[in-house]
Amino acid sequence: MSAATFSTGIKADARIPLRAHVRHTGALVRRNLLWIRQDPESMFDAILFPVIFTLLFVYVFGGSIGQSLGGGREQYVQYIVPGLMAMMGMNLAQSVGTGFNQDFNSGVMDRFRSLPIGRGSVLFAKISVELLRMLIATTILMVVGVLVGFDIENWPGLFAAVGLSAVFGSALMWVFLTLGVVMRNAQSVQAMGFLVLMPLQFGSSIFAPPGTMPGWLRRFTEYNPLSTLADAARGLMTHGPVAHGLWMTLAWSAGITAVMAPVAIHKFRTKT
């Protein structure tokens, strides 16, 4: 046994060097990637979600909503594809929350917490892999979108929109992390997430322009961060107005992070 065994005075705790953090995160990224290799079905949602949503919305609602936009289905394709992209970040947030919940319940988190690693490593690893999943889903969305007639007018804008969606998703992640730590099982996390996200998604400008909604709902959609995100994505990808949506989304992201990140970290730290 080391000499430290017999030391009497209590010295300060060791710090974990940055390089070790990077190494730990890398090892945990490998773990999360192996999960996908072990059950490839877990990628189904990332792959199928953009395909099904795009096809459903374009072919079921596209014609009639397109008319109200002053065009037809082609008009709606330009409207809905950036909107769907705004939703990608939410899947990221939700997966991180449910993944954490599973790790807690299976006891894996206890193992990690009894190892000399920074607790953030587990989180960063999960976020990295979920970001990758989000990029795959976004790519598929774009491919399907182009196939049904989407015209990417502004390529740099497309990347900016993906980035903005990831920023908002990361902010929302703190909400799901809190749920993930507090809730008893992954199903409840998902159910809670569904309850929160469903009204936010549909009470927004993602699927349809809010012009014909009743006044109270219109006001709700105006301030709904998913609307501002969808509007910004639309503006970025199609040379439309950007500033309002962009700033509102960034403000929402900062606000959600400022409130929920400390809550999530506190819950995580004090979780027995």
Add this chain to the structure above:
Amino acid sequence: MTLNNTKPSAVTVRGLVKHYGETRALDGVDLEVREGTVMGVLGPNGAGKTTLVRILSTLLAPDAGQATVAGYDVVRQPRQLRRVIGLTGQYASVDEKLPGWENLYLIGRLLDLPRKEARARADELLERFSLTEAARRPARTYSGGMRRRLDLAASMIGRPAVLYLDEPTTGLDPRTRNEVWDEVKSMVGDGVTVLLTTQYMEEAEQLASELTVVDRGKVIANGAVEELKAKVGGRTLRVQPADPLQLRPLAGVLDELGITGLATTTVDTGTGSLLVPVLSDEQLTAVVGAVTAHGITISSITTELPSLDEVFLSLTGHRASAPRDARPADSREEVAAV
């Protein structure tokens, strides 16, 4: 302290307290584990065993008291402490979705082993715990015994100075339990210090050299296993006559002797011997004297210590163990008792 004081202490616990709301999971626990020994922490469900292990592995902060492991303070030096411990628990577990090898490699990397060394260590430990053939299969496909062996292997990656085994065989069938015991014994042979919690008397007797008996968050007894057993009850004398036909006459002789405890002399026809409880050395001598005086030839005479079940009963006044497999699947009862 009656313990062997020559070896330095690997785990020192002083006045440890932890509440969950009104429940005092730990109510001023003192504990000392000497280097290279196995300390058994014995107690029924909800006695505070798991809370103790969680505090000693930095998963939980104590409300009061002090604890050091290998010289590191659990509250002030958690990172250094984590480097010298291994944890195999009811809760701390391997990743079921990952293959066995990947689990060990991951932990090796998280313990800062270089890639090559982490690989070698994973191979070596899989070999040692007879899991090489299952190395590439996800851990969820493992049997209960394989899972525990993988757990043990995972806790050994960093060559820990102190190993916590939190109810290592709860929920295992007897054959698998023996397997795990053998593994633990071989690990102890390597000189690692072990803190073992258990609610099985047999397990403590098999693995531990010293015992701390806990009940409702308090230490109610501690000492060497043999010492504790001797302290609590008398011994049982097993007398085997050379001629099995002498069994009944021998029982008669001992009845005539009429000393305390002989009322419960039982005849064990299976082994052809008599079981005679004795409370003192004088009684023991009297029994031997009576047998000799009546000219009965005996082939063997041995003294047996009382079982730990009896120890617990006489220490706490109530039976120790809940029925063996009565534990709920999600047995967080110590925590859930808020």
